[in-house]
Amino acid sequence: MSYIVDFKNISTVGLDSSPVVNSLAGLRANEARYFMNKYKHKFTVVPVTESNDTINYVNQILKKERNIEFSAKPLETSHFQIENIKFAYIFYENGLVVNVMYTVDNPKKRAVGFKLSEGMEIPKELEGNFKFARQKSKLAGTVRGSFFVIKGIY
Numbered sequence: 841m842s843y844i845v846d847f848k849n850i851s852t853v854g855l856d857s858s859p860v861v862n863s864l865a866g867l868r869a870n871e872a873r874y875f876m877n878k879y880k881h882k883f884t885v886v887p888v889t890e891s892n893d894t895i896n897y898v899n900q901i902l903k904k905e906r907n908i909e910f911s912a913k914p915l916e917t918s919h920f921q922i923e924n925i926k927f928a929y930i931f932y933e934n935g936l937v938v939n940v941m942y943t944v945d946n947p948k949k950r951a952v953g954f955k956l957s958e959g960m961e962i963p964k965e966l967e968g969n970f971k972f973a974r975q976k977s978k979l980a981g982t983v984r985g986s987f988f989v990i991k992g993i994y
Contacts (some may be wrong), residue, residue, distance in 0.1 A: 841890075843916075845872035845883045847979060854887060854916050860935040863958040866980035867937055868916075871929065873979065879922045885931065891917040898928050898940055901952060901994055908965050912936055925949075935960035942994065950990035958982050 843853055847869040850862075858864045872883035888895060894917040902908040912932040919928045921944075928940040935957030943949035954966060958981035962972065972984035 842884050842886045845869060845885060847873035847876065847883075850979065854885065855931065857913075858915065858933050858935060858957075860957045860959040863960075863981055864931065864935050864937075866977070867935075867955060867957050867983060868931060870977045870979040870983070871937070871939075875922075881920070881922055883918060884920070885916040885918045885929070887916055888914045891919070894919040894928050895930065897994070898930050898938060898952075901940055901990060901992075902938070904992055905952070905990060906969075906988060910936070910938075910963065910965055912963065934963065936963055940990070942990065947993075951987045952990060953985060953987040956984040 845868055850865050850869045852861045852865045855861050855864050868885070875881040875883045895914060910932065912934040914930050915933050916931045917929060924944045926942040926944060930938045937955040939953045941951050941953065954970065956962065956972065970986040972986045975983045975985060977983050
């Protein structure tokens with residue numbers, strides 16, 4: 841069942857098994873606020889049991905581009921298109937959020953982003969390979985983020 845993320849009343853629905861549940865819920869709400877403010881889009885997530893296509897899509901890009909395979913358990917995903925940009929998100933139990941931004945008609949604007957919930961360690965799959973910038977968020981606390989540019993076609 842899909843869930844529209846409310847960024848005014850932060851909920852932990854679907855994320856309860858995470859050891860950083862509150863900061864992960866805040867990070868999810870932060871993403872929802874961004875899409876509402878920038879695109880007037882309601883950020884909707886679905887449980888992983890309903891989103892094999894999204895998981896496979898993101899995992900394919902991670903594996904082919906950087907040989908990354910996360911051991912963390914995915915909890916929820918989101919996959920949508922706004923104008924000419926496809927977006928895909930995976931929210932992991934350990935507090936990691938992976939997102940793909942894939943501009944359909946401009947190969948120079950395609951990237952994978954990593955966001956770490958406040959209170960989580962850098963996953964071993966990313967350790968030493970990425971530098972993380974810190975950003976303050978009223979909803980998510982201190983978020984650490986990094987990214988890489990997608991070179992292939994997916």
